[in-house]
Amino acid sequence: MNKIVEKEHFSQNVVKLVVEAPAIARSRRPGHFVIVRACEHGERIPLTIADADISKGTITLVVQSVGESSRKICALEVGDSLTDVVGPLGQATHIEKVGTVVCCGGGVGVAPLLPIIKGMKEAGNRVVTVLAARTKDLIILEDQVTPYSDEVIVMTDDGSYGTKGLVTAGVESVIRREHVDLVVTIGPAVMMKFVSLLTKKYDVPTMCSLNTIMVDGTGMCGACRVTVDGKTKFVCIDGPEFDAHKVDFDEMMMRLRSYN
Amino acid sequence: MDNNRNTSAPRDAAWREELRKSMSAKERGAIPRVKMPELDAAYRVTCNEEVNQGLPAEAAVVEASRCLDCPDPQCVTGCPVNINIPGFIKNIQRGEFHQAAVVLKETSALPAVCGRVCPQEKQCESKCIYHKMKKEPVAIGYLERFAADFDRLSGQSALPGIPASNGIKIAVVGSGPAGLSFAGDMVKRGYDVTVFEALHEIGGVLKYGIPEFRLPNAVVDVEIDALASLGVKFVKDCIVGKTYSYGDLHQMGFKGIFVGSGAGLPRFMGIPGENFIGVMSCNEYLTRINLMGAGHEGYDTPVLRGRNVAVIGGGNTAMDAVRTARRMGALRAMVVYRRSEAEMPARAEEVKHAKEEGVEFLTLHNPLEYMADEKGHVTTMRLQRMELGEPDASGRRSPVPVEGAVEDVPVDLVIVSVGVSPNPLIPDSIDSLEVSRRGTIVVDEATMRSSLPDIYAGGDIVRGGATVILAMGDGRHAAASMDAALKG
Numbered sequence: 162m163n164k165i166v167e168k169e170h171f172s173q174n175v176v177k178l179v180v181e182a183p184a185i186a187r188s189r190r191p192g193h194f195v196i197v198r199a200c201e202h203g204e205r206i207p208l209t210i211a212d213a214d215i216s217k218g219t220i221t222l223v224v225q226s227v228g229e230s231s232r233k234i235c236a237l238e239v240g241d242s243l244t245d246v247v248g249p250l251g252q253a254t255h256i257e258k259v260g261t262v263v264c265c266g267g268g269v270g271v272a273p274l275l276p277i278i279k280g281m282k283e284a285g286n287r288v289v290t291v292l293a294a295r296t297k298d299l300i301i302l303e304d305q306v307t308p309y310s311d312e313v314i315v316m317t318d319d320g321s322y323g324t325k326g327l328v329t330a331g332v333e334s335v336i337r338r339e340h341v342d343l344v345v346t347i348g349p350a351v352m353m354k355f356v357s358l359l360t361k362k363y364d365v366p367t368m369c370s371l372n373t374i375m376v377d378g379t380g381m382c383g384a385c386r387v388t389v390d391g392k393t394k395f396v397c398i399d400g401p402e403f404d405a406h407k408v409d410f411d412e413m414m415m416r417l418r419s420y421n
Numbered sequence: 422m423d424n425n426r427n428t429s430a431p432r433d434a435a436w437r438e439e440l441r442k443s444m445s446a447k448e449r450g451a452i453p454r455v456k457m458p459e460l461d462a463a464y465r466v467t468c469n470e471e472v473n474q475g476l477p478a479e480a481a482v483v484e485a486s487r488c489l490d491c492p493d494p495q496c497v498t499g500c501p502v503n504i505n506i507p508g509f510i511k512n513i514q515r516g517e518f519h520q521a522a523v524v525l526k527e528t529s530a531l532p533a534v535c536g537r538v539c540p541q542e543k544q545c546e547s548k549c550i551y552h553k554m555k556k557e558p559v560a561i562g563y564l565e566r567f568a569a570d571f572d573r574l575s576g577q578s579a580l581p582g583i584p585a586s587n588g589i590k591i592a593v594v595g596s597g598p599a600g601l602s603f604a605g606d607m608v609k610r611g612y613d614v615t616v617f618e619a620l621h622e623i624g625g626v627l628k629y630g631i632p633e634f635r636l637p638n639a640v641v642d643v644e645i646d647a648l649a650s651l652g653v654k655f656v657k658d659c660i661v662g663k664t665y666s667y668g669d670l671h672q673m674g675f676k677g678i679f680v681g682s683g684a685g686l687p688r689f690m691g692i693p694g695e696n697f698i699g700v701m702s703c704n705e706y707l708t709r710i711n712l713m714g715a716g717h718e719g720y721d722t723p724v725l726r727g728r729n730v731a732v733i734g735g736g737n738t739a740m741d742a743v744r745t746a747r748r749m750g751a752l753r754a755m756v757v758y759r760r761s762e763a764e765m766p767a768r769a770e771e772v773k774h775a776k777e778e779g780v781e782f783l784t785l786h787n788p789l790e791y792m793a794d795e796k797g798h799v800t801t802m803r804l805q806r807m808e809l810g811e812p813d814a815s816g817r818r819s820p821v822p823v824e825g826a827v828e829d830v831p832v833d834l835v836i837v838s839v840g841v842s843p844n845p846l847i848p849d850s851i852d853s854l855e856v857s858r859r860g861t862i863v864v865d866e867a868t869m870r871s872s873l874p875d876i877y878a879g880g881d882i883v884r885g886g887a888t889v890i891l892a893m894g895d896g897r898h899a900a901a902s903m904d905a906a907l908k909g
Contacts, residue, residue: 184665233721244621245657379846383687419699
């Protein structure tokens with residue numbers, strides 16, 4: 162049982178939960194995720210760790226209510242507990258000084274991007290962050306990413322905040338004006354697909370973090386398998402981060418609809 | 422095997438001599454082998470109830486009297502944990518069912534489990550003297566289950582006495598059969614044992630893998646509770662190598678570590694269409710249903726219910742999956758296996774049960790590819806007919822394709838059960854731990870000690886894919902050698 166010590170609504174469907182998990186707080190690195198069960202008969206779902214506080218023994222999760230299980234998690238209040246939190250899982254992000262890094266996140270994808278932005282900045286990179294969402298209310302964590310970004314570009318589909326346009330327009334504007342060494346993209350699969358197509362055109366190395374269906378999260382079930390460079394990979398143990406230019410996003414999007 | 426020492430039922434005990442004299446070998450041999458009472462096939466596919474119902478006491482006593490109580494019992498040599506088999510069987514014959522269970526527990530941490538899932542026909546029963554006399558072997562497995570169940574259901578299950586704690590902390594990674602067996606043996610030697618489990622349930626493959634109709638969870642829980650009452654601590658949701666590193670375990674004061682983390686990774690065949698929706702590993706299918714409760718009222722985890730279900734492979738896990746699919750409502754449930762039934766690795770009993778339950782066996786067939794509809798849901802499997810060719814290096818006749826014999830079979834669920842690879846989590850997280858090319862942890866066969874002096878390992882992470890009892894045997898051997906090393 163892992164107690165929720167803090168809760169914040171980012172928007173109607175997106176909540177931030179700070180959860181007691183001292184061992185995970187100590188051992189997690191940027192890019193890691195946890196598997197969570199909301200209740201005794203609940204599903205096991207993967208959530209990327211957005212932040213951690215070793216002294217308080219907590220980790221931060223950002224959850225979007227999209228189905229039954231995430232709805233149950235979002236409905237929990239401070240003082241309630243998640244039945245299970247296990248991790249940290251997956252391979253940590255490879256962080257080093259490469260030069261200029263564009264970190265682009267869509268929707269709740271900004272949450273797992275936050276530790277990567279921090280890490281990239283601390284490693285001495287110039288970091289340009291692109292935040293994107295449908296509308297102003299869905300832009301999250303802007304204040305948290307700003308201190309670690311040399312520049313923050315906000316894109317909204319409806320133009321209600323920042324620049325009107327898709328995330329790709331924001332990324333492209335940076336690539337066209339300056340040399341970019343690496344793009345990191347986390348968000349909905351379709352968004353990452355189009356960011357990847359764009360950066361491939363400009364030949365900019367691009368890393369994505371995939372959020373697929375999982376059961377155990379430790380390599381046992383294979384539900385999370387994706388095709389990368391023509392080979393089957395398991396997101397839970399080989400990932401969650403991959404070279405975006407090599408990921409078969411169409412197959413991944415198909416598999417995400419397995420239980421719809 | 423000395424069958425007089427270290428047991429509560431030595432062969433030279435007066436009561437055993439009495440029993441031996443009470444009946445002639447001829448009379449014993451004339452008794453037919455007992456049949457296991459089973460649920461009716463038509464009924465059992467509608468539910469999850471255990472198929473084998475267990476022997477009634479009278480039948481168990483009669484079966485126990487068939488045992489000749491040989492002076493040099495070969496059955497014991499066929500048992501990976503060397504249970505004093507005649508010792509427990511003769512206790513059943515004299516009506517001392519509790520004592521029979523005590524004998525089992527002297528060497529086995531999980532007798533009620535082993536009595537159900539061990540391949541006795543390949544182990545203890547294969548060595549029974551009756552084979553030489555062209556008779557059926559004593560039903561050792563049925564009797565083991567009988568004694569263990571009697572003990573379990575009596576509510577006054579005998580716990581072995583344990584010495585005072587020696588205060589030495591031992592960590593166990595994984596709560597499957599290898600880890601539980603190791604933990605039991607170490608706690609009985611006085612160690613302070615903590616078992617770390619990655620999942621939210623204790624039991625490993627006994628919980629997520631083997632279905633309720635073959636091994637009820639309640640049976641597993643009794644064995645786990647018994648270990649807990651001996652003082653074994655269980656920590657769920659904890660992945661050694663991730664949540665705690667090898668170094669963390671040292672800091673926490675653990676002096677010895679046993680890794681029984683199992684054979685994680687499911688293998689796929691690498692054929693076209695294997696990533697379509699509705700094609701999944703047996704691990705995923707069984708875990709969703711057995712561990713997560715998918716398909717049962719009130720559980721959130723979904724599972725695909727196929728009408729035409731194909732399970733690829735011929736092992737016990739394939740049988741578990743296909744029989745589960747029948748219970749989940751499959752109208753047509755098929756096993757697709759590239760060799761013939763004679764080569765099938767599954768236990769004969771599992772194949773028999775599957776057939777009774779209406780499972781079709783497409784032996785000498787091998788999938789070539791899967792086709793799907795426009796949404797990516799699998800609709801068809803393309804099968805290549807095979808025939809047996811010349812024997813290969815292992816002596817098995819290897820299957821070769823029959824040219825031109827290709828057929829399409831409609832399916833909406835395909836469960837791939839062609840084996841597993843060792844879970845890389847532990848090997849990847851501990852530098853300098855020696856790992857084979859297959860990804861298994863390399864150990865000294867006699868001691869189960871790895872290349873790191875305080876790490877021992879056993880079960881599938883060492884063998885790459887074995888049985889419950891072999892894993893338990895490994896745990897037992899590792900416990901004995903770790904104990905010796907620590908007492909140095």
